Amino acid sequence: MKNKNLTLIAKEVFFEETQDLQRVAERIDATFSLAVESIFNTTGKLVICGIGKSAHVANKIVATLNSTGTPTQFLHASEAIHGDLGLLQPEDVCICISNSGNTPEIKYIAPILKNRVKTLIAITGNTESVLAKAATYILDVTVSREVDKNNLAPTTSTTAQLVMGDALAIALMELRDFKKSDFAKYHPGGSLGKRLLWKVEDIVDSSKKPQVKLDSTMRDVINSMTSGKLGVTVVTDEVSKVLGVITDGDLRRMLLNFNEFEGLLAKDIASLNPKRIKKSELAASALDIIRENSIGQLVVVDDEDCYCGILDIHSILAEGIE
Numbered sequence: 001m002k003n004k005n006l007t008l009i010a011k012e013v014f015f016e017e018t019q020d021l022q023r024v025a026e027r028i029d030a031t032f033s034l035a036v037e038s039i040f041n042t043t044g045k046l047v048i049c050g051i052g053k054s055a056h057v058a059n060k061i062v063a064t065l066n067s068t069g070t071p072t073q074f075l076h077a078s079e080a081i082h083g084d085l086g087l088l089q090p091e092d093v094c095i096c097i098s099n100s101g102n103t104p105e106i107k108y109i110a111p112i113l114k115n116r117v118k119t120l121i122a123i124t125g126n127t128e129s130v131l132a133k134a135a136t137y138i139l140d141v142t143v144s145r146e147v148d149k150n151n152l153a154p155t156t157s158t159t160a161q162l163v164m165g166d167a168l169a170i171a172l173m174e175l176r177d178f179k180k181s182d183f184a185k186y187h188p189g190g191s192l193g194k195r196l197l198w199k200v201e202d203i204v205d206s207s208k209k210p211q212v213k214l215d216s217t218m219r220d221v222i223n224s225m226t227s228g229k230l231g232v233t234v235v236t237d238e239v240s241k242v243l244g245v246i247t248d249g250d251l252r253r254m255l256l257n258f259n260e261f262e263g264l265l266a267k268d269i270a271s272l273n274p275k276r277i278k279k280s281e282l283a284a285s286a287l288d289i290i291r292e293n294s295i296g297q298l299v300v301v302d303d304e305d306c307y308c309g310i311l312d313i314h315s316i317l318a319e320g321i322e
Helices: 003-027 030-041 053-067 104-116 130-134 156-175 180-186 191-197 218-228 248-257 283-292 313-318
Strands: 046-050 072-076 093-098 119-124 137-140 232-236 242-247 276-278 297-301 307-312
Touching: 003 156, 030 119, 030 137, 030 156, 046 053, 053 072, 053 093, 053 156, 053 180, 093 104, 104 119, 104 130, 119 130, 119 156, 180 191, 191 283, 218 232, 218 248, 232 307, 242 248, 242 297, 276 283, 283 297, 283 313, 307 313
Parallel strands: 046 072, 046 093, 093 119, 119 137, 276 297
Antiparallel strands: 232 242, 297 307
């Protein structure tokens, strides 16, 4: 088989599955809203049940819901009839996923689920199945066929199940007015969580605070910059208020503009009113300021504008904050 044929196959898979998803979308009606509201208003928990490929889909939907503010647990259909039904309580909502709705395990467990929970939601491709007849609400994910040439491998049907799960999650996010800051609470370890949660004070090394006074000599300035290893030192007053900065660029300009350096002081070459950021602000905001102003560092201050340290762009990027 030539590569171009494989490429064509891939395109056909996308096209055919997209077409079926469109048909599923057109069938969504007020039942979907009722199902979502039953989940949102439950005083119990949400449990998603499945078997086979639908169990894998169920686990993915569970993960999506848990990360978007709807605590959810997975229940394997075959394990349920061997003791795991104890997970379910009368106030719970259960979503059961099955394309046919008539596998032996599902036919056995559907009536039991109906009687053990407050609301049973079926995600199925067979609205006349045992599962559908037991359900309080039916979310119809019927597809015309599986995308493989034998119409056997769960492909289009499982894609439709996954997208219906995404639709439930997004609808619940809307009801909860779920924001980026909420999402970060469930993803604190990832780059997104760091961008939304980490503050400047979480990154800046407050032990490295190169600083000089307005009347410091050039020798003092150079020694301070060298000790800080950041190519910059901060000019402060007697109570550590930030007055300016001196960078290695300022030193180069000094060499160009002055013939004699012996009597020069920090105030003669300092850049006054430098860009700064409060330590309580987000590190991502510091990165935005650095990039917008094409600078390498930001002076970090507290609420009283007292010097706390220098935040370097490399320190931010090293934490995975982009």
